[in-house]
Amino acid sequence: xxxxxxxxxxxxxxxxxxxxxxxxxxxxxxxxxxxxxxxxxxxxxxxxxxxxxxxxxxxxxxxxxxxxxxxxxxxxxxxxx
Numbered sequence: 001x002x003x004x005x006x007x008x009x010x011x012x013x014x015x016x017x018x019x020x021x022x023x024x025x026x027x028x029x030x031x032x033x034x035x036x037x038x039x040x041x042x043x044x045x046x047x048x049x050x051x052x053x054x055x056x057x058x059x060x061x062x063x064x065x066x067x068x069x070x071x072x073x074x075x076x077x078x079x080x081x
Contacts, residue, residue: 008046013054020047 023044026032063075
């Protein structure tokens with residue numbers, strides 16, 4: 001398995017997800033040596049955390065448009081529920 005050893009913190013969500021998918025495919029194929037599989041699993045777990053963090057950041061930035069009582073439009077934070 002040849003996973004790029006790029007610093008995870010510098011990866012975009014899409015880059016991290018693509019690498020995570022590559023790691024999963026490699027592990028599922030079962031053609032990886034045990035020590036490489038353990039390293040790949042650890043990197044995969046870190047990539048998963050990074051993706052979750054990026055999604056949380058994006059969710060926090062999303063706003064919804066609301067109509068105020070006087071009829072004007074405004075934005076409000078996305079309701080977490």
